[in-house]
Amino acid sequence: MIKTNNNPNTTIRKTLMTARLFDGFWERWIAHGVEKEAVFEVRNSLQDVENWVNGFLDYAFTHYEAAEKASNAQAEYHYRLSGLYYNLIHWIYPQNSSRKQHWYKKSKELFILADQLSSTKCSLETICIDEHRCAGRVRTPKQPKGCIIILNPIDSTKEELFSYEEHFIALGFATVSFDGPGQGETYTLNGLKGTTKRWDVFLNELISFSKKTFHDLPIYLFGTSSAGTWSIYGSANRYIDKAVAVSPAFGNGVSLPEYFTERLNYVIEDNETILPRLKDVSDYKGVLLFHGNKDVMVSDGEVHQLHSTLPNPKKIVEYSQEGHCCNHKLVEVRTQSTQWFLEDVQQ
Structure with a gap:
């Protein structure tokens, strides 16, 4: 950056x-x-x-x-x-x-x-990264079908995405949503900025926390934009059953709006990026990709290339009229995601 x-x-x-x-x-x-x-x-x-x-x-x-x-x-x-x-x-x-x-x-x-x-039962929890507290919310409906870890885009907070919690809970899933390094409460109240290394540690700690909390349930990842990339990356974790990535960011020299780039400068450590390198593609598993064909940040070619290299089971859903994050289709995206999580894919 x-x-x-x-x-x-x-x-x-x-x-x-x-x-x-x-x-x-x-x-x-x-x-x-x-x-x-x-x-x-x-x-x-x-x-x-x-x-x-x-x-x-x-x-x-x-x-x-x-x-x-x-x-x-x-x-x-x-x-x-x-x-x-x-x-x-x-x-x-x-x-x-x-x-x-x-x-x-x-x-x-x-x-x-x-x-x-x-x-719906709710508890406020913390995970410690570099001697700072990452703050989160855990919501548990009666007899959940699984646990969905909601990974938030770097410029968002767990509170902003409350509609994701509400929808997944209505569909029968427990939700875990934390502010990672550089986000929301973790940045604003606890002072922790983002780095790729911190996010790597944070994600693995978050997955371990979720499995310990819901040890009898399958654990899923759901992320959008930068968080979509981390969702794919996290699917390699042994505790993750499946993952969804909506408009995963690649960071391949895409020109971001100047105001947005400047905003990121405040929450990310100097000379750092916030995206993981998706290099060990064969380790990722059970990934569902959503992509809007009018996305100016993520090209069709990049998403198709990624999809072609992912191991089975995998799936891609494209929307011809949607842009980055598929904002007009999010209800459908979340519904299809839960169907994917529960589907026993035979390959």
């Missing part, structure tokens, strides 16, 4: 400009639960960071107030959505700071309130 001398205010301005000009910027957030009307309202008034903060804060308050008046099931939903808006506010600050920490803590508080109302 090329390092620059970042000014966080400059990075924020570039982020806001991208948010104003490009519809695609918002696809991720809408796919993860941010309401379209919130995007429309904030985007139209987006001149500075205070517009971002105050605009989404209104929606965080609205859903908090709705939760306070609602029955348990509806209150749980509104608390999580309020937490998502606080998470979006925290996200706009690329550099660790008191403001970033404040808004992250608010997000976490709302998710804890939701967890207390949930019919």
Whole structure:
């Protein structure tokens, strides 16, 4: 990764400009639960960071107030959505700071309130990497069919992807979702940046933790973008039964948006990449790939080449109209993933 001398205010301005000009910027957030009307309202008034903060804060308050008046099931939903808006506010600050920490803590508080109302058991756990705590959530429905480890893209948090937890739980699976080095709580509150080595250690520790917690269940991996690459890499672990990778990133000189590259500079150690090298392909097992043919970051050729070298059982699903992360097909992606996990593939 090329390092620059970042000014966080400059990075924020570039982020806001991208948010104003490009519809695609918002696809991720809408796919993860941010309401379209919130995007429309904030985007139209987006001149500075205070517009971002105050605009989404209104929606965080609205859903908090709705939760306070609602029955348990509806209150749980509104608390999580309020937490998502606080998470979006925290996200706009690329550099660790008191403001970033404040808004992250608010997000976490709302998710804890939701967890207390949930019919699904939830525990907050930690894994220690380089004397820092990596924070995570474990949710366990009654009689789970398996355990899905949700690996989050480097620029995301476990709270942002709460809809993945909800969907997998509804489909009968326990979920394990941690913030790895450079992510969410692990970076913002515990100060651990990302490196490839730390992620390697983190992933193996996370898999071991999950197997110890759910020793009688099959363990699966699910990851998107950079986390998709780690999902493939992790499939070589002896405790993993199958893995899913959505738009796995290859890092082959693809030009990323400048605001995004600058954001990564804050959470990744100097001169580091965050992607593993997928070299021992024969060791990977049970991999399902999802790819959008309009992905400008990952080419059809790269995905097809990877798929051709993976050992059986394997599968690839392509969407002709989808871009990176297949944001408009995520419900279908998650449903097909659980079918893949349970399928006894005969080769």
